[in-house]
Each structure stands twice: as structure tokens, then as C-alpha cells.
Amino acid sequence: MISTRQQRASDNLAARTTEGAVGRYSAGFGIALGVTSLLNAILVIIKETYETAVLTAMTALTGHHWVSQGIIDLVVFLIMGIALGRIAERWQNSPGLILAWALGGPVIGAAAIASFYLK
Amino acid sequence: MSKELILMVHPTAGVLAILAALWALVECLNASATNVIRIRIASVAAAMMMWSAYVAGGYWYVVYYGADKALIKGGPWPFAHNFFMETKEHVFLSLLLIATFLPIAAFGDLVSSRSARQLVLWSSALIILFGLGMEGAGAFIAMGAKVALLAK
Numbered sequence: 001m002i003s004t005r006q007q008r009a010s011d012n013l014a015a016r017t018t019e020g021a022v023g024r025y026s027a028g029f030g031i032a033l034g035v036t037s038l039l040n041a042i043l044v045i046i047k048e049t050y051e052t053a054v055l056t057a058m059t060a061l062t063g064h065h066w067v068s069q070g071i072i073d074l075v076v077f078l079i080m081g082i083a084l085g086r087i088a089e090r091w092q093n094s095p096g097l098i099l100a101w102a103l104g105g106p107v108i109g110a111a112a113i114a115s116f117y118l119k
Numbered sequence: 120m121s122k123e124l125i126l127m128v129h130p131t132a133g134v135l136a137i138l139a140a141l142w143a144l145v146e147c148l149n150a151s152a153t154n155v156i157r158i159r160i161a162s163v164a165a166a167m168m169m170w171s172a173y174v175a176g177g178y179w180y181v182v183y184y185g186a187d188k189a190l191i192k193g194g195p196w197p198f199a200h201n202f203f204m205e206t207k208e209h210v211f212l213s214l215l216l217i218a219t220f221l222p223i224a225a226f227g228d229l230v231s232s233r234s235a236r237q238l239v240l241w242s243s244a245l246i247i248l249f250g251l252g253m254e255g256a257g258a259f260i261a262m263g264a265k266v267a268l269l270a271k
Contacts, residue, residue: 020228020231020233020234020235021234022227022232022234022235023224023226023227023228023235026223026224026227026238029223029224030224030238033216033217033220040209040212041209041213044209063181064181066180066181066208066209067177069209069212070177070212070215073212073216074216077216077219095234095237098234098238099237099241102217102241102242103241103245105213106213106214106216106217106245106249109210109213110206110213110249110252113206113209113210114202114210117202117205117206
């Protein structure tokens with residue numbers, strides 16, 4: 001008879017000794033997260049640099065430029081995540097690539113935004 | 120609900136999102152068939168709390184922040200808006216996407232795939248890191264308004 005503690009230790013051991021691919025939507029949305037975060041940073045720099053053209057247009061879209069930016073980000077993230085998820089077989093076995101996008105995109109994006117406003 | 124209470128919902132939900140992400144991270148360090156359900160519950164909770172913080176803070180920002188912005192920019196700490204608020208409001212959008220991604224990653228095969236667990240671990244860590252940054256930036260913004268009022 002195996003105790004709960006032994007079973008858990010056995011589960012943990014099994015869990016730590018395999019690599020494995022990531023799910024198709026984890027892959028698709030992971031890449032979409034990175035791309036959208038970079039796009040978010042680029043959009044900030046463009047709208048603040050070209051206030052009269054871009055910021056005004058984004059404000060006119062919803063009544064507030066930040067609301068427009070949020071909607072653009074979410075739409076891009078969802079559409080790209082679903083689309084990439086459907087063709088994710090080619091990336092599912094490259095978890096390093098997905099991790100690089102999912103982590104690198106937000107970190108680089110945040111650093112770019114902070115640097116932009118620090119100037 | 121008064122506007123002050125709406126504003127309080129924003130950091131409160133944000134802190135709860137950070138705690139839920141921390142819960143997911145710790146559970147994921149010891150992922151097994153016995154705790155995978157808790158990782159998923161924590162991940163969904165983190166996403167829901169982050170969305171609550173977004174809706175409450177976003178509503179307050181769009182509707183009420185204009186007066187505070189003018190006050191802060193005219194006070195002794197204009198950087199509380201020019202740097203902290205501007206950065207916070209835009210990085211938050213990225214944080215919202217990470218929090219939305221966390222449950223998607225958590226519903227992967229966490230028991231047998233180390234890569235799937237890594238995605239959950241690092242996404243949770245990013246939520247905690249960015250979330251704490253948001254809380255700190257919020258403190259600067261509140262202090263910016265306070266010192267502006269004190270200077271009057």
C-alpha cells in the first residue's frame with residue numbers, strides 16, 4: 001500500500017525528470033504575448049512622438065487614447081494567439097523560443113517604456 | 120460607490136493578483152498530479168484579480184484622474200505623473216496580458232512537461248515583479264498628489 005506522501009514524492013520525481021513540449025495554445029499565446037508587449041511599447045513611443053496625428057486619432061477612436069491602446073493590444077493578443085495556436089506544431093517542441101518571447105517581450109517592452117518617459 | 124472606494128479596489132485587487140501568482144509559483148515548484156488543480160485555480164484567480172484591478176483602475180483613470188494629473192504636474196513632484204504614471208499606465212497593459220496568459224499556460228501538461236511548468240513559473244514571477252512595480256509606482260503617484268496639496 002503506497003501512502004499519499006509516497007505517491008506525491010513519486011509524482012514529483014516523475015514530473016521533474018521529463019522535458020516535453022508545451023501545449024499548442026501555450027505556444028501561440030506565449031509568442032503573441034511577446035509580440036504584443038513589444039507592439040505596446042512601440043505604440044507608446046509613436047503616439048507620444050507624433051501627438052497631433054497618432055495621439056489625436058487614438059483619442060478620437062474611443063474617447064481616450066489609453067482605452068484605444070488597451071483595445072488594440074487585446075485584439076492583437078487574442079487574434080495572434082489563436083492564429084499561432086492553430087499552427088503551433090512547429091514551435092511546440094521549441095520551449096526555449098516560446099519562453100524567450102513570453103518573457104523577453106514584456107521585459108524589453110517595459111524597459112523601453114520606462115526609458116522613454118525617463119528622458 | 121464613491122470614487123475613493125473605486126480607487127481602493129485597484130491596488131487591493133492588484134495585491135490579491137500578486138498573491139495568487141505567488142501561490143501558483145510555489146505550487147508549480149512542486150508540481151504533481153495532486154496539486155495541478157491548485158495551480159490552475161491560483162492562475163485563474165490571478166487573472167481575475169488582475170482584470171478587476173484593470174477595470175477599477177482604468178475607470179478611475181479615465182473618469183477622475185484629470186484633476187489629480189493637473190495637481191501633481193503643478194506640484195513639487197511632477198515626475199510622479201510624468202514618469203511613474205505614464206510608465207505605469209502603459210506597462211500595466213503588458214502585465215494584463217501576462218496575467219491573461221498565465222491560466223492558458225497553467226492548463227498545459229504540467230505534470231509531465233518541464234517546459235510547460237517553466238512557462239507557468241516564469242509568467243508567475245513576471246506578474247509578481249511587474250505587480251510590485253505597479254504598487255510602488257502607485258505609491259509615488261499618491262505621494263505626488265499629497266505633496267502637491269501640502270504645498271498649496
